[in-house]
Amino acid sequence: MTSGLRIRNLSKNFGGLQVARNITLDIPTGARAALIGPNGAGKTTFANLIIGALQPSSGSIHLDGKDISQLAEAARVRAGIAKTFQITNLFKDLSVRDNIRLPILEREHRTFRFLERHDGDAAIEAEVEELLADFRLLPLANRLVRSLAYGQQRLVELALTLSLKPRILILDEPAAGVPSSDSHLIVDAIKRLPTDLSVLIIEHDMKLVFEVASRIIVLVNGAVLVEGTPEEISRDLRVRELYLGAGHG
Amino acid sequence: MILISTIDIVRTSLGGTGKLLPVAILIICAFAAFWLFPYDLGFLTQMLIMMVFVVSFDLILGYAGVATLGHAAMYGCGAYAAGLFAIHASPDPLLGLAVGAVIGALIAFFSGLLLMRAHGLSLLMLSIAITMVLQEIASKARDVTGGADGLSGISMTPILGVFEFDFIGKTAFWYAFSVLFIILVVLRVLVASPFGLALRGIKDSPSRMRAIGTPVYWRKVTAYVIGGTIAGIAGALSAQITSLVSVEAFNFALSADVMVMLILGGAGRLYGALIGTLVFMTVRHVAASIDPFNWLFVIGFMLLAVVFFLPDGLISLPRRVAGMIGARK
Numbered sequence: 001m002t003s004g005l006r007i008r009n010l011s012k013n014f015g016g017l018q019v020a021r022n023i024t025l026d027i028p029t030g031a032r033a034a035l036i037g038p039n040g041a042g043k044t045t046f047a048n049l050i051i052g053a054l055q056p057s058s059g060s061i062h063l064d065g066k067d068i069s070q071l072a073e074a075a076r077v078r079a080g081i082a083k084t085f086q087i088t089n090l091f092k093d094l095s096v097r098d099n100i101r102l103p104i105l106e107r108e109h110r111t112f113r114f115l116e117r118h119d120g121d122a123a124i125e126a127e128v129e130e131l132l133a134d135f136r137l138l139p140l141a142n143r144l145v146r147s148l149a150y151g152q153q154r155l156v157e158l159a160l161t162l163s164l165k166p167r168i169l170i171l172d173e174p175a176a177g178v179p180s181s182d183s184h185l186i187v188d189a190i191k192r193l194p195t196d197l198s199v200l201i202i203e204h205d206m207k208l209v210f211e212v213a214s215r216i217i218v219l220v221n222g223a224v225l226v227e228g229t230p231e232e233i234s235r236d237l238r239v240r241e242l243y244l245g246a247g248h249g
Numbered sequence: 250m251i252l253i254s255t256i257d258i259v260r261t262s263l264g265g266t267g268k269l270l271p272v273a274i275l276i277i278c279a280f281a282a283f284w285l286f287p288y289d290l291g292f293l294t295q296m297l298i299m300m301v302f303v304v305s306f307d308l309i310l311g312y313a314g315v316a317t318l319g320h321a322a323m324y325g326c327g328a329y330a331a332g333l334f335a336i337h338a339s340p341d342p343l344l345g346l347a348v349g350a351v352i353g354a355l356i357a358f359f360s361g362l363l364l365m366r367a368h369g370l371s372l373l374m375l376s377i378a379i380t381m382v383l384q385e386i387a388s389k390a391r392d393v394t395g396g397a398d399g400l401s402g403i404s405m406t407p408i409l410g411v412f413e414f415d416f417i418g419k420t421a422f423w424y425a426f427s428v429l430f431i432i433l434v435v436l437r438v439l440v441a442s443p444f445g446l447a448l449r450g451i452k453d454s455p456s457r458m459r460a461i462g463t464p465v466y467w468r469k470v471t472a473y474v475i476g477g478t479i480a481g482i483a484g485a486l487s488a489q490i491t492s493l494v495s496v497e498a499f500n501f502a503l504s505a506d507v508m509v510m511l512i513l514g515g516a517g518r519l520y521g522a523l524i525g526t527l528v529f530m531t532v533r534h535v536a537a538s539i540d541p542f543n544w545l546f547v548i549g550f551m552l553l554a555v556v557f558f559l560p561d562g563l564i565s566l567p568r569r570v571a572g573m574i575g576a577r578k
Contacts, residue, residue, distance in 0.1 A: 051460070077462030089460070091453040094446075102450050103461040111447040111463060112471075114439055118446040164461060 003064055004028035004198050005050070005168050010059035012049055019045045020056070021223040027168065027198050034201045034213035038242065042222035043202045044086055047170050051083045052076040063168065082166035086173045088153045092146035096137055096156055099145055100128050103163045127163070135159040135189060151182030158189050169193070171201045175208050187211055210234075218242070271520050275433070279426050290418035296530045297425035298486045301432055303510045303522040305479030310508070311516030312440060313472040314452030315365070318504045319376030320480055322360060322383050323353040325498035327481030329387060332400045332488040340406045342424070346485050353481015354474050361473035365466055377501060384499035399495035403488055421490045428486055432479055436519055439475070448472055452517070509548070513555050515562020524563050
């Protein structure tokens with residue numbers, strides 16, 4: 001049994017338009033992988049295929065040896081796959097604390113309980129406080145998320161996603177929209193992620209990618225162009241041409 | 250023992266005795282209304298029934314964010330079920346309420362299976378369509394429902410075998426108030442629970458809820474069934490107290506009024522539903538007695554003012570005023 005995420009010949013068509021073409025790759029347990037590529041390469045589509053927001057036209061996805069290709073999005077989350085969104089997707093009218101508490105309650109199968117208070121379980125409350133402290137969000141815990149700066153919202157999104165205790169974490173452009181003065185918060189948070197967690201980062205910011213990823217996959221027109229270590233990718237002529245244009249190879 | 254543990258659940262779920270203030274105010278208001286307006290008990294009872302109906306809609310729209318215009322479907326079915334039950338099976342009021350609740354829940358479940366898959370305009374249209382179909386069935390099934398003449402001949406035995414319905418409407422008033430009070434306490438417990446938090450999450454971002462593993466569709470169906478159960482109770486109350494059910498119980502205008510009352514008072518607050526109903530029905534009562542043809546102008550202007558100046562409803566007025574005073578200092 002292969003540990004981690006195993007993707008084989010994954011394809012997705014929208015009518016005549018093929019947005020993912022025979023993608024095959026492995027993200028083993030504890031990996032720090034990055035998916036890069038130009039705009040329109042199909043990176044977010046690929047992420048949506050993994051989390052189940054889109055169903056593949058063909059191919060398979062296995063998590064720790066179990067075929068999850070046909071599972072719905074919510075079931076894949078329960079299987080251990082979680083994703084942050086390219087554009088922050090939070091519960092903006094809830095407090096930061098409730099944003100962390102809600103996924104924990106869901107993970108513990110408690111959101112179908114009617115007679116207990118949502119903040120009544122000591123163990124869950126301790127976990128919420130710990131996550132808030134880990135992401136330095138304690139001073140903001142009672143504020144509504146909509147009142148936070150965008151960089152702070154990105155941190156809340158990361159904390160929210162981690163509260164699900166996933167085995168595979170997909171970060172879709174975690175630093176997008178974050179002011180450069182705050183991007184170190186995101187980088188620090190990613191570096192502090194548990195080592196047994198597999199991470200796939202979709203990112204345009206090459207500095208961030210080379211700082212946190214140990215393996216890089218380059219996607220072009222929905223297909224894997226090349227895969228390798230950051231050093232291999234930075235030396236690859238096709239990638240240099242892709243990012244710097246013809247003549248720089 | 251059961252009573253003590255129930256009180257304990259309610260007390261802890263309400264967040265301690267400090268948050269019981271609105272409940273205490275509600276009880277004081279009920280006593281004040283009873284003593285101050287002894288000749289308007291019929292109107293006040295109608296208002297209490299409508300409050301039950303509007304809080305049921307608050308759970309669906311205010312908490313789960315599901316906007317429908319067919320909430321009268323459950324109200325109407327609850328009313329007919331309780332009326333028919335009283336005529337053909339048992340005139341016991343509490344049993345009748347239970348029947349109204351069950352029928353409201355069943356209608357909400359089966360219609361919710363379809364409705365909760367739809368969004369936006371499609372959801373609004375489908376919810377109206379379902380209510381119209383039910384209204385047409387009630388209208389055509391003359392032998393059972395009385396058709397356009399309505400279902401009459403409903404008479405109830407005393408509540409708990411003790412409290413007989415009187416001509417002035419004292420029993421009806423306290424009966425309706427007791428039902429409203431119990432439903433409010435139940436809903437307070439519900440919205441403070443993990444399920445209540447999940448509903449607020451669904452209203453805020455269904456896509457994020459799916460991304461944390463929530464079966465959003467089934468949570469919405471559940472909320473719809475709970476709301477439908479309470480709407481069924483409201484319908485049953487109406488049938489028992491007025492001794493009449495007409496096809497008007499399914500009217501589109503009733504569903505629209507409920508939405509207006511909720512938005513006026515403030516959605517997603519429970520007590521906002523009570524304030525909205527109180528203001529809407531009082532203004533309608535007074536304005537219609539002054540000018541029976543143009544009273545809708547008043548309601549329209551009031552709704553415009555609230556939507557523009559108090560988007561969180563009349564319940565947010567004290568906070569808004571306090572904020573303005575604080576800003577001036």
